[in-house]
């Protein structure tokens with residue numbers, strides 16, 4: 001069985017600034033169920049990196065275990081990937097990032113992978129504000145083990161099996177805000193128009209960018225009675241003040257209308273233009289961000305968009321004070337103090 | 351009564367309350383003996399507690415250089431009321447009982463076979479010093495002063511050490527020296543010639559240094575270029591990473607930017623600690639973690655991933671007494687089997703078995719080369735005794751011409767120049783070790799997905815049985831390569847007829863060597879082999895083959911080395927005879943000799959030997 005896609009592309013296929021076509025950002029053929037939300041997210045990831053003209057080999061894809069965690073094999077085929085163990089992508093990402101601060105780290109996880117077995121690692125990678133994009137493909141169930149309810153399944157929601165969920169659900173976005181993530185967003189796999197700019201802004205953000213994407217599992221959790229089904233999400237989606245993402249390289253011509261938009265400059269110079277809604281404040285306050293999420297829940301709606309943004313946060317390397325040179329490029333000269341120092345050390349013990 | 355008269359050959363035990371600042375005073379004593387050139391080995395016997403429980407510091411002084419625990423105590427400094435009776439009872443006949451005579455001894459302290467030396471430590475201390483915190487600390491220094499007189503050391507060697515210790519804060523030295531003098535003078539006045547034990551300057555130490563194994567391991571990691579460490583605190587491994595951090599802060603700061611050329615992450619748990627090390631190793635930085643038994647258990651699944659996906663990573667396991675939390679501050683060699691086959695499925699890990707701080711240094715440094723060369727986890731299996739106690743060992747040294755062996759890593763040029771397709775798991779050199787690439791190396795070549803699921807030679811996911819089997823078999827080829835690279839055993843052949851052999855490893859070394867010397871003095875020649883690594887070399891199997899019987903000396907209940915050897919090579923049943931100690935205290939020569947005698951007397955019946963051991967050990 002071949003995992004390669006046919007190489008043919010229309011000669012005029014659009015190229016990005018680096019001269020790559022979208023194909024350079026694709027991966028192997030997906031083996032997920034037809035219609036699975038995860039595939040749409042994968043394609044939004046491809047589109048985002050393509051449009052941002054990021055060299056694929058500068059990206060590192062990491063994941064845990066689950067249908068969602070399989071997706072790195074289906075996008076960015078020219079990037080190194082690491083499909084690790086269940087729930088523990090964040091620690092591998094941490095080590096990898098410590099070894100080389102210059103690459104872009106994209107972590108992909110599932111709601112089971114993050115909100116259950118990986119809850120500790122999720123919380124702590126957010127706390128240390130690792131410079132990475134952390135995407136949860138959230139379907140409210142364990143797809144790969146055949147549809148058990150996950151910890152993000154909403155109370156009362158009914159999966160294919162029919163029994164309503166009896167436990168409270170975990171809201172990963174609220175947690176991420178509380179734990180200190182500098183960028184928190186929620187998208188929907190069925191709305192690429194919103195998802196792509198979210199992912200792009202997440203890429204541009206320095207520090208941990210957390211993106212929870214509601215991503216229906218068509219096989220086990222797509223009944224209309226499930227709050228993670230396509231139909232339910234479409235009916236209940238509410239966007240925060242919608243926003244435009246203006247990457248660094250794109251000339252900024254539009255004047256800001258200071259009455260209704262607030263520009264936020266990200267680390268790489270890109271700008272997120274947040275359009276204020278009449279009734280809601282901007283999202284650079286944790287308290288307001290959480291209360292907006294809580295209020296949406298009260299109103300039975302799913303709040304999407306960028307939910308919280310603090311572009312000034314310090315990432316792990318800055319917190320630790322590590323050198324900017326990738327540690328994996330240092331050699332004996334920088335790392336080994338040499339025998340003279342060692343003899344001095346011996347003497348100090350005598 | 352016949353009191354013990356010995357020069358440079360006795361055991362002193364300090365009985366203290368933990369958290370009372372006794373550790374630094376007791377260390378000072380050991381250091382003074384060391385600086386007088388007399389071989390000394392101190393052992394901390396401490397509780398898993400921060401303040402208020404009994405703790406002992408046992409110092410063996412041995413002109414002959416025997417550095418294992420001897421067993422038995424000749425002189426006890428009993429300054430812990432809770433254990434006074436116990437400390438009193440355990441003294442060997444002819445020994446010396448030193449106590450704080452501010453309070454009288456209870457009436458039932460009526461042994462007539464020991465010498466009692468009372469010094470009113472509290473009273474002397476309170477008369478001279480008013481600061482309550484200082485009092486607590488200086489009371490300990492007063493007894494060191496008294497010992498300086500009683501052991502005939504003189505006061506200068508001790509004041510020299512104090513001055514050295516407080517070189518940067520001479521103000522603090524003053525009250526310490528004062529306390530020292532108080533103790534010295536009191537003993538001189540009231541206990542003239544009370545003690546038959548003495549310490550005389552010697553040159554038996556030679557150029558050896560005195561340091562703990564965890565510091566050695568940390569230095570090894572520093573010198574070998576480790577840059578990423580993930581860890582979670584656990585006794586007795588904590589000081590590995592703490593020492594690494596201390597040395598790195600000193601020697602690894604970029605002079606231009608003042609930034610750190612290392613990253614240490616105190617993780618949320620051991621699951622993350624090993625994940626961090628694996629992520630770092632995968633991305634081309636020398637990475638490690640240090641832990642102890644409970645942490646090893648948690649790292650189990652991840653280690654299997656590193657084995658199967660072939661990622662270089664170094665794990666330092668400082669063993670303690672298990673299972674479960676066990677005796678967390680006591681030593682053991684009981685993680686051997688779990689480390690050897692750590693993780694589910696068919697896994698086997700390279701183990702290095704250091705026996706002293708020097709080898710902790712050397713083997714940890716080598717572990718990083720081996721990890722890169724073999725692309726697999728390397729576990730340095732140390733223990734609490736080596737790791738946390740100070741030991742005499744040869745001085746550290748580093749060959750400045752040594753370069754790091756980063757193993758088979760493809761550069762962008764390598765990838766460009768390749769005439770065939772690169773495959774992450776292609777055994778090009780037929781040594782079972784394949785060529786890897788690091789993220790970011792080349793814009794279009796060499797990218798792949800690392801995974802714990804089965805994969806073919808080109809790193810693609812596969813459930814094809816044949817491809818899976820090929821991969822698993824190749825890992826065995828790699829295992830053979832490992833066998834040719836790991837440190838060789840050390841032999842001491844005393845008897846060419848090769849009747850009795852003994853094997854041992856790690857911290858059992860000191861006691862084992864002392865036992866063989868003593869047995870030789872009594873006309874029993876034992877050939878010995880110190881195993882230094884797993885996989886075992888052919889020489890290990892040959893040694894066992896060639897001897898009629900072989901004692902397997904180790905510090906665990908189940909004879910784990912014996913089990914490991916029996917599984918790895920064809921050992922005739924009954925040939926390996928267990929000699930074990932698992933009481934949490936370092937094994938002694940006496941225990942070894944007694945068990946060997948018992949086994950020989952009972953016709954090497956190992957089961958009988960096991961049963962009778964209990965009596966011998968206590």
Ligand SMILES: Cc1ncc(C[n+]2csc(CCOP(=O)(O)OP(=O)(O)O)c2C)c(N)n1
Nearest residue numbers: 066067068086110111112113141142143144
């Ligand atoms: C340690 C461990 N326990 C259990 C499993 C089995 N397992 C595989 S995937 C999975 C759940 C995945 O759920 P989620 O992360 O939501 O991914 P999805 O398949 O829904 O995308 C489980 C429990 C495992 N691989 N490892």
Ligand code: SF4
Nearest residue numbers: 033036067143217218
């Ligand atoms: S089981 Fe669900 S999550 Fe998994 S691939 Fe199918 S639709 Fe997607």
Ligand SMILES: [Mg+2]
Nearest residue numbers: 110111112141
């Ligand atoms: Mg899921």
